[in-house]
Amino acid sequence: MLRPRRLFTPQLIDLFRQWPWIYPRGIAPSAHEWVLRSQRKRGWYDGIRSDWYEQIHPAGVLICEPPAELPEQAVGPFREVASRRYPAAFVCHFSGAQLFSNEGLVLTSDNRVLAEYYHEFNIRPLRRAIRSKPFGLVRSQVRRVAEATGLLAAPQGWNYYHWLFDVLPRLHLLERWAGVIEQYAVPGNLNAVQRESLQLLGLTDTRLLLLQPGERLRCQHLYAPSLPGSEGCTPPWVQGFLQEKFIPLAARTAGRGPLIYIRRGSGGPRPVVNEPELITRLGQRGFHAV
Numbered sequence: 001m002l003r004p005r006r007l008f009t010p011q012l013i014d015l016f017r018q019w020p021w022i023y024p025r026g027i028a029p030s031a032h033e034w035v036l037r038s039q040r041k042r043g044w045y046d047g048i049r050s051d052w053y054e055q056i057h058p059a060g061v062l063i064c065e066p067p068a069e070l071p072e073q074a075v076g077p078f079r080e081v082a083s084r085r086y087p088a089a090f091v092c093h094f095s096g097a098q099l100f101s102n103e104g105l106v107l108t109s110d111n112r113v114l115a116e117y118y119h120e121f122n123i124r125p126l127r128r129a130i131r132s133k134p135f136g137l138v139r140s141q142v143r144r145v146a147e148a149t150g151l152l153a154a155p156q157g158w159n160y161y162h163w164l165f166d167v168l169p170r171l172h173l174l175e176r177w178a179g180v181i182e183q184y185a186v187p188g189n190l191n192a193v194q195r196e197s198l199q200l201l202g203l204t205d206t207r208l209l210l211l212q213p214g215e216r217l218r219c220q221h222l223y224a225p226s227l228p229g230s231e232g233c234t235p236p237w238v239q240g241f242l243q244e245k246f247i248p249l250a251a252r253t254a255g256r257g258p259l260i261y262i263r264r265g266s267g268g269p270r271p272v273v274n275e276p277e278l279i280t281r282l283g284q285r286g287f288h289a290v
Contacts, residue, residue, distance in 0.1 A: 014142035014218060017098075018111055021138050025111040027127055031092050031224070034108060050095065056173050056225075057089040057237045071274050084233035087116075087226065091173050094222045100137055102187040102211040104153035106224055107137070116226055119155055139216040145209065147182040148221040150174045153211050155227075158187050163194055164242070165234055166227055171201055172241040173225035181223055185209045201245060259287040 008016075019025070028034040032053045039047030062084050070078060096109035105118040113130060120129050130137070154166040167186070174181060184203060186194075188210035195205065211217070228238045261282050264272050272278060279289045 010144065011141070014144075015140065017109070017218075018138050022134050023130060024107060024113050024137055026113075027115050027130070028108060028112045029115045031114050031116050031226075032090070034112065034114065035092060038108075051093055053090060053092050055088050055090045057235065059086060059088040060235070061085050062233050062235070073273060081232050084230065086229035086233050086235040089173055089226050089228065089235065089237060091177070091223060091225045094224060095220065097219055097222045097224070098142070099151070099153075099185060099211065099217045099219060099222070101215060102153060102189070102213050103155045103157060104151055104185070104211075105137075106151070106222070114224075117151070117224060121155070121231070137216070139214075141216075143215065143217045145217050145219045147209075148180055148223065149209055149219050150177070150181040150184045151222060151224045152184050152186050158189060158191075158194075160193070161231070163197070165231075165238060168197060168201065169228050169238040169241050170225040171203075172237065174223055177223050183207050183209045185211055188212045259285070261287045261289045263289055 035051050035053045038051055042050055064078075064082050064084075066078060066082070094106070094108065098107040098109075098111075099105065100107060103118065106114045108114060113126070115126055119126055123129075124132075150170075152167050152170050154162060154170075156162045157167045171184075184207060186198070186208050190198075190208075190210075198204075198208070228235055259282075261279060263279070264270065264275060266275075279287075282289070
């Protein structure tokens with residue numbers, strides 16, 4: 001008996017979901033508002049069985065006391081960051097959402113970019129970044145992912161600072177769902193330090209979904225934690241998570257090797273303006289500059 005041919009193949013469906021193709025359908029500034037709107041469209045019963053949003057930590061304001069003997073050239077920049085707001089931390093579940101590339105850009109099932117999961121820092125606004133590349137997010141081949149996936153990848157997530165303060169703390173937000181998440185989406189070009197840090201937190205290579213540059217994936221179940229906040233403004237829950245997970249380990253190995261400070265030098269992109277004085281002070285505390 002011959003089976004009738006399907007008019008719409010999965011490949012065609014994935015392509016149609018990217019309509020209007022030249023650009024995404026729009027930018028959703030709030031994941032919470034998009035989820036609520038989606039639930040209202042579905043109606044009460046279907047709405048409570050669909051996507052959801054849950055806040056884990058409230059928003060707040062971080063106040064930094066000025067350090068002792070603050071150099072004169074650092075007074076102005078310090079005033080800019082002395083008091084900063086950090087956003088509420090939350091987790092969303094999306095069914096049929098899509099991931100693009102290796103920086104964790106999330107597109108909803110109706111092809112809208114969720115602004116809270118992607119930014120280009122102070123380079124350019126998100127809308128301008130999207131508009132600068134017509135057809136830039138469209139792919140003829142979309143990889144389908146059936147496993148429940150937790151999102152860890154973040155903008156500039158391969159950078160050591162952003163890996164430590166933006167990527168790893170999202171594991172804390174996903175702790176309640178650790179038993180149902182089967183794999184975690186991370187940048188595909190992980191180095192040895194990043195892999196070791198994941199292993200210390202209980203994630204082996206077999207549980208990693210490696211995201212490749214320019215690749216588009218459709219996730220049947222995506223658990224997407226929010227980004228912790230702006231660079232230089234680390235929320236208290238992030239500090240607590242990193243201290244709990246890594247400082248006890250460091251304490252167990254303390255005293256087994258020399259104290260080392262790695263010079264940045266004056267020729268790098270972000271030099272330490274008072275590095276000679278810093279090295280002198282650290283030398284008095286037993287550090288060796290290399």
